[in-house]
Amino acid sequence: AWYAADHGPLTGLLNRRGFYERAARVLAGPDGQAVSVMLLDLDGFKLVNDAYGHRVGDRVLVTVTARLVAHLYDGWLCARLGGDEFAVLNVAADTGAPLAARAAVLAEVLAAPVRVDRQPVTVGAAIGMVSATTPASLGVLLGRADAAMYRAKHTGRPVAWDPARDGDPAPAARALAGVSWGWAAGRGRDCRGDGPDSGCGRRPGAPRRT
Numbered sequence: 231a232w233y234a235a236d237h238g239p240l241t242g243l244l245n246r247r248g249f250y251e252r253a254a255r256v257l258a259g260p261d262g263q264a265v266s267v268m269l270l271d272l273d274g275f276k277l278v279n280d281a282y283g284h285r286v287g288d289r290v291l292v293t294v295t296a297r298l299v300a301h302l303y304d305g306w307l308c309a310r311l312g313g314d315e316f317a318v319l320n321v322a323a324d325t326g327a328p329l330a331a332r333a334a335v336l337a338e339v340l341a342a343p344v345r346v347d348r349q350p351v352t353v354g355a356a357i358g359m360v361s362a363t364t365p366a367s368l369g370v371l372l373g374r375a376d377a378a379m380y381r382a383k384h385t386g387r388p389v390a391w392d393p394a395r396d397g398d399p400a401p402a403a404r405a406l407a408g409v410s411w412g413w414a415a416g417r418g419r420d421c422r423g424d425g426p427d428s429g430c431g432r433r434p435g436a437p438r439r440t
């Protein structure tokens with residue numbers, strides 16, 4: 231029962247609730263541990279759902295998940311936060327230039343066509359990254375990664391958070407962290423985040439952008 235509560239039935243990844251619980255523990259310490267967060271949003275996924283239906287969309291999500299997991303290190307936390315949004319938390323393995331290189335590989339791998347019923351279907355991935363040291367606020371890191379991801383949608387390549395370009399959503403993230411966690415824990419709506427139309431509460435301080 232605990233596994234079903236923290237993992238999505240479609241992809242088998244951590245859902246929003248499971249990711250928040252585990253990531254919060256990791257980010258609580260020990261002091262000075264290097265960490266990084268990547269947020270990934272699938273570009274073009276809504277078009278796939280609209281054109282081919284949710285059955286094909288689900289198969290694309292399963293394939294994307296397999297590719298994503300295959301290119302991550304053991305011990306990294308990987309989650310589907312809802313819909314076409316994924317999050318990755320890693321500890322010490324990749325920060326700075328190595329993180330950017332890893333994100334570039336993921337973007338290339340995820341952009342490869344997915345064959346569904348002999349039909350090639352293509353989605354891209356906008357990736358935002360942020361590095362920090364523990365202790366750190368999950369809400370703040372997600373907000374910063376989201377700001378970078380939004381810029382990545384315009385540049386066409388993975389982007390690391392830059393306060394000069396992206397601003398700092400930290401105050402809003404802290405203010406809304408409790409609200410977001412309430413939704414993630416299942417108060418307000420089902421946030422298992424692994425159904426074809428799942429659209430759980432947005433990350434702290436991160437309104438949906440179109």
